[in-house]
Amino acid sequence: MTLAASAKGTVPFGEHKTWYRVTGDLRGGRPALVVLHGGPGSTHDYLTNLAGLSGLGWPVVHYDQIGNGGSTHLPGRDPGFWTVRLFLDELANLLEQLAIADDYVLLGHSWGGVLAAEHAATAPSGLRGLILANSPASYPMWLKELDVLRSLLPPGVDETLRRHEAAGTTDSDEYAQAVRVFYSRHLCRLQPWPREMLASFYEVYNDPTVYFTMNGPSDFHVIGTLRDWSVIDRCPDVTAPTLVISGRHDEVTEASVRPFVELIPDTRREVFEKSSHVPHLEEPERFREVVAGFLRSLA
Template sequence: MPLAPSAKGTVQFGEYKTWYRVTGDLGSERPPVVVVHGGPGSTHDYLLPLAGLAEHGWPVVHYDQLGNGGSTHLRDRGADFWTVDLFLAELDSLLNSLGIADNYVLYGQSWGGLLAARHAAARPAGLRGLVIANSPASYPLWLEEMARLRADLPPGVNETLLRHEAAGTTDSEEYYAAMTPFYEKHVCRLKPWPREYQASFYEVYNDPTVYYTMNGPSEFHVIGTLRDWGVEDCLPDIQVPTLILSGRHDEATPKTVQPYKDLIPESRWEIFEDSSHVPHLEEPELFEKVMTGYLGSL
C-alpha cells in the first residue's frame, strides 16, 4: 500500500523554528500520533517508519527538536538554555501551531518518553493516549543499569571505556571503537544499521551541542544536565491509557522501565523479545500489530 502523502514545513517557536513532517490527513477524525524523538539532540529520522501508521488511518507528525535536524541550531548556547522546560514548551508550541492540541496521541521514544510523560502528567485536555517506548523513568536508574550492562561486555572493553572517561578523552577513536559492542548489543541489533537509524547518528555527529550538554558523550556515560533527572514523581498524575514498550535486550532495562508500569494508573507493558532499543526497526511487523491494536482501543 503506498504511504499517505506527507507535508513538511516549519512552525515558529519564539524566535526559533521547529521543523515538522505530517503524514496523512490532520483533518481526519482519528487523533494524530505525534512522535517525540530521543537524544536529547537526535532527530526524527530513525522513527520515520512510524509514518506507516497513516496507512491504517492515523495521521503521524514527526518533528526535530530545537538544536538539531531541520530545526534551528544554536551551537553557542550553554547548559542554562537547554532545559526540559524548553522542550516541553516547544512541544506545546507545535501542537498549537498545527491545530491539534485538542485531539492527539503522543509517542515518546527514549528521552522522548520521559518528555512525553512529563507533558502527559500536566493532564492536557486534548491528549487521548500515550506511548512510552524504550525509556528509563530516571537517569539515576539508567546509570545504575548501565554499570551492570557495561560489566557484561567482552573482556577489556569496559576497562578501555573507563580509562578514556577518566582521562576526558571520550572523543578518541579508541573510545568510539570500544562503544561499538555495547551499541550492537543494547541499542540496535540489526546489521547493518538501517539507513534511517544511521541518519539520526550523523545528525548528532554534525551538531552534538544538545546531546553533549544534556546527556554526555555516549548512551552509557551520562554526565550532562539530565544525570540526576527523572519523572517518577509525576507518573501517578498521568490519566490517559498508556502503552509501555521495551526490548528484551534494551539498554532501557526492565528495572529502568518498571516505574512506568507501577505508577501510571492505566498502563500495559509490551516487551519485544528479539529487540533492543528500537523495536520499530528490529521487529517491525509485531510493532505495527501492537501499535494499531493500541490505537484502535482508544
C-alpha cells in the same frame, strides 16, 4: 515502508523554528500520533517508518526538536538554555500551531518518552493516549542498570570505556570502537544498521550541542544535565491510557521502565523479545501491530 509526507514545514517557536513532517490527514477524524525522538539531540529520521501507521487511519506527525535536524541550530548557546522546560514548551507550541492540541496521542522514544511523560503528567485535555517506547523513568536508576550492562561486556571493553571517560578522551577512536560493542548489543542489534538509524547518528555527529550538554558522550555515560532527572514522582499524575514498550536486550532495562508500569494508573506492557532499543526497526511488523492495537483501543 515509509509513506510520502502529506506536508512538511516549520512553525515559529519564539525566535526559532521547529521543523515538522505530517503523513496523513490531520482533519481525518482520528487523533494525530505525534512522535517525539530521542537524544536529546537526535532527529526524527530513525523513527520515519512510524509514518506507515497513517495508512491505518492515524495521521502521524514527526518533528525535529530544536537544536537539531531541520529545526533551528544554536551551537553557541549557553548550556543553561537547554532544559526540559524548553522542549516541553516546544512540544506545546507545535501542538497549538498544527491545531491538534485538542486531539492527539504521543509516542515518545527514549528521551522522547521522558519528555512525553512530563507532558502527560499535566493531564492535558486533548491527550488521548501515551506510548512510552524504550524510555527510562529515572536517569539515576538507569545509570545503575547501565553499570550492570557494562560489566557484562566482553573482557576489556568496559575497562577501555572507563579509562577514556576518566581521562576525558571520549573523542578518541578507541573509545568509539568500544562504544560500538555496547551499541551492537543494546542499541540496535541489526547488522548493518538501517539507513534511517545512521541518518540520525550523522545528524548528532554534525551538531552534538544538545546531546553533549544534556546527555554526554555516549548513551551509557550520562554526565550532562539529565543525569539526575526523574519522572517517577510524576507518573501517578498521568491520566491517559499508556502503553509501555521495551526490548529484551534494551539499554533501557526492565527495572528502568518498571516505575511507569507500577505508578501510571492505566498501563499496558509489551516486551519485544528479539529487540534492543529500537524495536520499531528490529521487529517492525510486530511493533506496528502492537501500536495499532493500542490506538484502536483508544477509539
